[in-house]
Amino acid sequence: GPRNTNPIHKFRLDIHRRVFP
Secondary structure, three states, X not given: OOOOOOHHHHHHHXXXXXXXX
C-alpha cells in the first residue's frame, strides 16, 4: 500500500529492524 512506500515509515522500519534484528 501507499503507507509502506512512505520514505519516513521505511526509514523508521529500517532503524527498528537494526535495533531488533
